Amino acid sequence: MSTNQQKENSKSNNEEEVDLGSLFVIIGKGFSKFFNFIGDIFKNIFLGIIIILLFFKKHYVVISTAAIIGLIAGFSLEVNSPKTYTSDILLQTNFKSSRQLYNNISFYNDLIKQKDTLGLQKTFDLNSEYAISLKKFTIEPLKNKIDIISAYDELIEDLLDTLTVRNYDLNKFSKSFTDFDYKIHRLTVVAEKNDVFDKLNKPIISPFTKNKYFSYLKKLTNENINRTDLSYRQNLLQVDSLRKVYMKVMLVQANNPSNGTNIDFSSQKGTTGATELFSINKEINEDLKEITKNKIRKSEIINIISNFQIIGKEINSIVYNKAFQLAILFSLASIVILLLLKLNHYLSNYKNTFY
Numbered sequence: 001m002s003t004n005q006q007k008e009n010s011k012s013n014n015e016e017e018v019d020l021g022s023l024f025v026i027i028g029k030g031f032s033k034f035f036n037f038i039g040d041i042f043k044n045i046f047l048g049i050i051i052i053l054l055f056f057k058k059h060y061v062v063i064s065t066a067a068i069i070g071l072i073a074g075f076s077l078e079v080n081s082p083k084t085y086t087s088d089i090l091l092q093t094n095f096k097s098s099r100q101l102y103n104n105i106s107f108y109n110d111l112i113k114q115k116d117t118l119g120l121q122k123t124f125d126l127n128s129e130y131a132i133s134l135k136k137f138t139i140e141p142l143k144n145k146i147d148i149i150s151a152y153d154e155l156i157e158d159l160l161d162t163l164t165v166r167n168y169d170l171n172k173f174s175k176s177f178t179d180f181d182y183k184i185h186r187l188t189v190v191a192e193k194n195d196v197f198d199k200l201n202k203p204i205i206s207p208f209t210k211n212k213y214f215s216y217l218k219k220l221t222n223e224n225i226n227r228t229d230l231s232y233r234q235n236l237l238q239v240d241s242l243r244k245v246y247m248k249v250m251l252v253q254a255n256n257p258s259n260g261t262n263i264d265f266s267s268q269k270g271t272t273g274a275t276e277l278f279s280i281n282k283e284i285n286e287d288l289k290e291i292t293k294n295k296i297r298k299s300e301i302i303n304i305i306s307n308f309q310i311i312g313k314e315i316n317s318i319v320y321n322k323a324f325q326l327a328i329l330f331s332l333a334s335i336v337i338l339l340l341l342k343l344n345h346y347l348s349n350y351k352n353t354f355y
Helices: 002-080 098-113 117-124 128-133 145-158 162-167 170-175 197-209 212-255 268-297 322-352
Strands: 085-093 134-141 184-191 302-306
Touching: 002 322, 085 098, 085 197, 098 117, 098 134, 098 184, 098 197, 117 128, 117 197, 128 134, 145 170, 184 197, 197 212, 197 302, 212 268
Parallel strands: none
Antiparallel strands: 085 184, 085 302, 134 184
């Protein structure tokens, strides 16, 4: 009986060993396939780099010649082209006026593309010489997370439904945050005259001051801010008066400890009351600081954070150099043509295998 049992145990152990051996073989094959796959990826990358290098080695004369031709042509254009200058201005938009600002910039660029010198003269109050010198307007927001967080906080304060707030988290809000929602924007102008930029400050802002909707919104907002400021200052005066009463009563009781009064201001309750009044006073002062900042920020529809420089900066970066641009363009064109010829040769050989 015991012999049969031993044989059965020995058989089961052998089967377990076989199963474990098979498992290790499968795991080993899996690792081998994985590392082979990784190796094939690097091998193909290396092979691709070699093919690219061989292509450039074979055709470097053609590509270099094209680059030199582009360099010479670009240098000729650069020498004969007038110098260009650039300057920028930082604008802080209020009352959701950023979208209108971007539309205005698009309008200015349309005038330049259409070479509407008269339209540019009227828009910016310039003479024809300065109007013709304007070449490009670009605008972009100064992106920062603080604007997103502050806008989200304002939204949360406006939403009374806690379920809506819970379902509309900061990540969802940040995805819906557009360039128009940022507070500060950089407007850059390119022109052929270096002293035209200072003349553009007022014409860019004036359309907003003349806009009835924005002017009315600014008026209402400032009235509300002034009303809130007055209310807080009155509350501050009341708190200060109450604090003075507390201090007088506490001093009287401290000087006359035997004098019986109905309210024990020298007790812990009286001290706590004075402390609470001090905290309220501090909170009101902090709120008044924020109101003052808000009043300054909302005093204009668009605030100029930084004006255009009086004299623009000359654009002499190699990226904008026509010689560099045409050299790159001609080189890329020659590469594309060589690749198309190679593709045509391959298709011709492929066709011959069937006919």
